[in-house]
Amino acid sequence: MYSQRFGPFPNAGLETDMRSMFLAFLAIAVIAVAADLGLDRAGFSSQEASTGAAVRLD
């Protein structure tokens, strides 16, 4: 339960301990890109969602 922090470097290991935060920030970026691509491919882009057959998209 306890861990020791001694000497002049009380925050030794801080970088590795904060991996959760950096991983979460990375996850935000990954989720955002995945959401954009995924929704687009699933037919939720504005042009596909709001244009009828009479409109040529490409």
Add this chain to the structure above:
Amino acid sequence: MTLRRLSGVLLALMLVLLSPEGSLAQSGVDSRATTGGAQTLEDILARQRGENIDDAFRRDATGSDSTAAGIAEQLGTLGGASDPELWRAMRYGSADVTVSSLGPAAGVLIQDGGMAWLQFREGPLAKWGGYLLLGMLGVLVLFYALRGKIRLDGEAAGRTIMRFNAIERFAHWLLAGSFIVLGVTGLITLFGRMALIPLFGKDAFSTIAIAGKWLHNNVAWAFMLGLVLVTVFWIAHNIPNRHDLKWLAVGGGLFTKGVHPPAKKFNAGQKIIFWSVLVLGVSISLSGLSLLFPFELPMFAVTFEKLNAIGLPQLLGFGELPTALGPHQEMQLAQLWHGIVAFVFMAIIIAHIYLGSVGMEGAFDAMGTGEVDVQWAKEHHGLWYDEVTQKDANLTISETPAE
């Protein structure tokens, strides 16, 4: 901030929004016989005074074969409807139109809720929302000036105890990181034209706005996932208990040195933050989803029906809320509600960020490395510290083989 207060804000908002076109009050008392059924001077003056008028005389005057003059007579029209009558039908959404676009709103060619939405968005929403955020920052600066950083009363033990494990911290930062991105891009969307175009010019702001929109739309999913994770992990720890009353009675010891009311894993202040995040987070997610999928997820008319059924608007003196909303009105209300909730949310989170960083010694460690000094744990979460250490001791004893 409570849900009841937020509901009051919404109801007040509805009243403001709907006042120019509402049909509840009738101030026009002049007989329209003198105008041949058209609007009267009193109608015009009432509108200019911002009063509601009964617009049925225009809304329903869309022409028909039975009332039209014969084609050979003076003012006779082919098909029973004159041009003004056709335009009126389009204006009130009763015209039978065929469009190539898809979606529930494609057939709405004219809608007049846009001006009320724009005026509220650029007026009271931006003004009072901005004041709220600046006011919160001012309060925190004042608090810091008077109280300073809340430091440990005792000597740091030099030993640490795990307060939040890696998964909990991941969930927190998923929610927090996405919230900050959403907050900043949301503020750019609302204040960009006013504040950024004068600084960077229209071309640069266009790039900023497009990037901000992309981030806002797509980072929202990380926010919703973070909200779900945080709720699952912490909701059991945030059930109110009797210790919360003691904590609140002494202001959590935030205003007085040496005062440390007992608290479990989360104290009453943190519970208020938790429930605020949950309620506001769900609300802002719902309105956000409505905005992400335009016209597909209308929710205000349904909500108003339920509110009318329980009598809340009537109780507050607002009368029955409108339940026949057009697709654009739904989107306008969703956007305004999204903005109102966002401002309240941001104000609360600014205070949370302050106390979790510069405002309190050792607080950031809890969510940074996950470990806090034992002395910090004893002072701020004494009951939790006792529980954890007792459980640890019991575990140690049970695992010790019998002699």
